[in-house]
Amino acid sequence: MRIAFYGSSLLSSYWNGAATYYRGLLEAMARLGHDIVFFEPDAFNRQAHRDIDPPDWAEVVVYENTPGGVARVIARAAEADIVVKASGVGVFDDELLEGAIAAAREDALRIFWDVDAPATLAEIGNQPLHPLRRALPHLDMVLTYGGGPPVVAAYRALGARSCAPIYNAVDPATHHPVVPDPRFAGHLGFLGNRLPDREERVERFFLEPARRSPDQPFLLGGAGWESAALPANVRHVGHVFSRDHNAFNRTPLAVLNIARNSMASIGYSPATRVFEAAGAGACVITDAWEGLGLFLEPEMEILVARDGRDVEEHLLTLTPGEAAEIGERARRRVLSDHTYHQRASQLDRLLKDSFAERRERCPA
Structure with a gap:
């Protein structure tokens, strides 16, 4: 089937934490025979920070961040069997959602893909008049x-016909063990953009332990x-291109995962970083959240911290x-x-079942 996917960016992970999720899952879908067209705006300086060239398994259309550019790519929804509007494109989100639904063929599947469902x-x-609320019946x-049962129940209560999580995973060809890199040497590493709904948790789980361990490099x-006030023993290396994620994850003694406030409160939301780091063979310390055991076994496959003191304790005893x-x-x-192959197989079944249901509702 031909999939038109309107998302933030496939080519760049700059201010775009979903990039490796899109790449892993959509490449696996392409390997199952689907024809992928990914539409991304020329916005937020992402095209100047590309991690990858356009891949051979998808057509990537970079459109102008203007009403005209949006209108041109919306029109292409009519070419697809499956039309997907992802959350968090960052520009013209409402117009893309409403326009893509309206432009899709009568027999096409219409999907909203939420990469930050709790928020x-x-x-x-x-x-009740929010554009997404109005779009749900269509x-x-x-x-x-992510989000698991709480998010599924919440979307169903708002009128969604169907809701299912497609969790992050690992692409073994992309995330795997590498030789440690001195650029990323440290006792504990944390990789994440500075976001308002995560900053307080970064302070509590990462910066406070760093201040209390001044002799250890973070x-x-x-x-x-x-512009953040960082302790002297915290070395900031800026944006880390996805090609360097394996080295970043593999080199320090341990790496830290910190969920955003909304995802931590809902649970069942393992970040891409967890699977990337695990794929590289890193020792991951994560903040505690409901549902973690569905993905990795606490204290055996991943270390869990309820607060910064727990992070410190892990680092004191970890060899x-x-x-x-x-x-x-x-x-x-x-x-x-x-793996993303397993996630894609799950998604492929969901799409085929949903396609059959749509044909029953809307016979030709």
């Missing part, structure tokens, strides 16, 4: 990046931290040998249970 639900819950399906990657063993167990687990 979206908090935004639209009390706004959608065949809502897919989410490593911070991601955009937006240039390089133990870190390597935890990382290897995590790597074996994600290769066994959490």
Whole structure:
């Protein structure tokens, strides 16, 4: 089937944490025989920070960040069997959602793909006239990046016909062990952009432990931290291109995952970073959230911290040998249970079932 996908960016991970999720899942879908066209705006300086060239498994259309540019790519929704509007494009989101639904063929599937469902639900819950609320009756399906049963129930309560999580995973060809790189040496590494709904948790789980461990080197990657008041032992390396994620994850003693506020409160939302780091064989310390055990076994395949003191305790007792063993167990687990090939197979079944249901509702 031909899939028209309107998202933030496939080519760049700059201010775009969903990039590797899109790449892993859509490449796996292409390998299953689907024809992918990805539409992304020329916005937020992402095209100047590309991680990859346009791949051979998808057509990538970079459109002008103008009403005319948006109108031209919306018109192409009529070419597709499946039309997907992802959340968080960042520009013309409402116009893309409404326009793509209207332009889709009568027999095409219409899907909203929410890559930040907890935040979206908090935004639209009390706004019955929100464009997404108005669009839900016209959608065949809502897919989410995570959120599990609470998010599914919330979307169904708002009128979604169907809702299913398609979780992050690992692409073994992209995320795998590499030789440690001195550029990323440190005791604990954290990779994440500076976002308002995560900054307080970064302070609590990363910066406070760094201040209390002044003799240990901490490593911070991601955009937006240039103006932050960082402890002297925290080295900020700026935006880390996806080609360097393996080295960033593999080199420090451990790497830290910190969920955004909304995702931590809902749970069932493993970040791309968790699977990327596990695929590289890194020892991951994560903040605690509901549903973690569905993906990795706490204390065996991933270490869990309820607060910054727990992070410190892990770092005090963790040896390089133990870190390597935890990382290897995590790597074996994600290769066994959490690959993008497996996620794509799940998605492929969902789409085929939904397509059959749509034909029953809208016979030719």
